[in-house]
Amino acid sequence: MNAHSTEVRQKALALLRNGAKGAEVARRLSVPRGTVSYWLHMDRAKRGECPGAHTPTCHRCDGSPLDEPAYAYLLGLYLGDGHISQYAGHRAPNLMITLDDAWPGIQDEAEETLRRVFPGNATCRVRKPGCHNLKVYSKHLICLFPQHGPGRKHERAIVLEPWQQSIVDAHPWQLVRGLIHSDGCRITNWTTRMVGGERKRYEYPRYWFTNVSDDIRRLYTDTLDALGVTWTHCTRAGKPYNISVARRASVALMDAHVGPKY
Template sequence: MEQHSPSIRAQAVALMRQGVPNRVVAERLNIPRGTIGWWRSEDRKACGETYEQPTDCPRCTTRDFDESAYAYLLGLYLGDGHIISKRKQHHLSISCNAPQIGLVAAAEDAMRKVMPLPSVSQRHRSGCTEVKSYTRHWTCLFPQHAPGKKHERRIALEPWQQEIVDTHPWEFIRGLIHSDGCRITNWTTRMVAGERKRYEYPRYFFTNKSDDIRKLFTDTLDKVGVGWTTLARGSDPFNISVARKASVALMDTHVGPKH
C-alpha cells in the first residue's frame, strides 16, 4: 500500500473540511478516492462527528421536485420495477428491454429528475438493461414497497401520489405502457369490390397480474377519455386493450410505442 506523507493527508483533510467533495480532493491531490474516503471517516471520528448522509428526498425535505417525471417513474415501478432492501440502503431497479435504448434513457432521466443526488447506474444482462438508483429514501417515494410479489398483495396509492397522477395522468399511463404494455398492429382482410384486401389497425395492450394495478391503469384511462376493454386469456383477465380509433389516436399523441 502506498504511504502518503502527513502533510498531504493534512492538506486533504483541510480541503474536505471546507466542503470540497471526495472526488475533487482525490483528483486534485492525485490520491485514490478510497483513501480520501478513509481519511474523511477517520477525521469525523476524531472530531466526534456523526455522519448523516445528505439526501434530496422530496418526502423528507421541503424541496419541490419534478412531479411529471415522478408520475412516469411510478408507472415504470408498478410495472417492471422493484426495490431491493439492504442495510441502510434501498435501491430502485427498473428492468428495461435492452434494445429499447429510448426507454432505458427515459428511465434513467426520470430517476435523476426525481432525486438528482443518488447515483444511477445500468446493469446489462442478456436482453435486459437494469436501471438502478441507490438511496434508502426510495421507499419514501414508493410506499408500495413490501415483501412479496405485487400481484399477491394490495397495491394502493397514497393520497399525495394520487394527486400527482391526477395532475399528470398521461405520464403515469406512459410509464405503465412502457413497462408492462405495448403498441402493436393487428390486421385482417375484407372484401372490397370483389377483391380481398388487407386492413391494418393499431392497438395498445397493458398486461399485469395485479387487479389493483390494472384498475389504477383503467381508472386513469377513464379520466383522460380513453376507451378500453378487458381481454381474458382463458379465465385470466390480465390484458387491457385500447383499440377504438379515437382512443388509439389519443394514446399515440401522448404515449406512443416503446423504442
C-alpha cells in the same frame, strides 16, 4: 420557546400524511416551519419510513422539491418492471427497473428520470442477457414508493396515497407512458372482411397493456377513463390480464402522448 399541544401536532401530521406541504401546514396552524419538519421526520422515523439521519433530499420527509412529471413516469415504470430491495452490506435500499435492450431510448429516458427524481443520488446500469437493470440507491425509496412490501406486487394491495394520486391527477399521461413503456406496447392488428364478395385484409393499431395485478390494471384504466380513452378487457387463456385500446380516436390520443416504444 413556544409549546404546542398534542392536538396541534396530530392535526399537522394528519395534513402532512395527506400530502400537504410543510410550509402550508405551518401557515395554517401558526407553527414554525422547522417544528413541522421535525414532527414529520420523527413521525416517519417512528413508522420506519425514514431511517437514519439524512440531508434534505426527500420530498416526503422534509419537503424537498420533487419533479412531479418525472415522478409520475417513474411510478409507472416501478409498478410495471421495478422493485425495491436491500442487500446485506448496503446502507440504503435500491430501486431497480429492468428494461429490454430492444428499446434503448426507453432505457435512456428511464435513467434520466431517475436522475430527475433523485438528483443527489448516482444511478447505474447493470447489463443482463437481453436487458439492463437501471438502479438508484436511496434511504428514502420507501418514502416515495410506499407500495413496496414483501412478495410480488399482484400478491399485495397496490393503492396510491393521497399525495401520489394528486400527482397522477396532475400528470396522468406521464403515468400512462410509464406503464406502457414497462408492461405495454403499440402493435398492429389485422382482420379480414368480405367486400364485394372478396375477402380483404385490414390493419389497425392497438395499444396493449398486460399486468397480473388487479390493482395496477385498475389504476391504469381509471387513468384512461379520466383522459377520455376508451378501453376494453381482453381475456387470453382464461386470464383477464390484458387491457386493449383500439378505438381510432383513443389510439390517436395515445399516439399523441405515448407513441410506440423506441
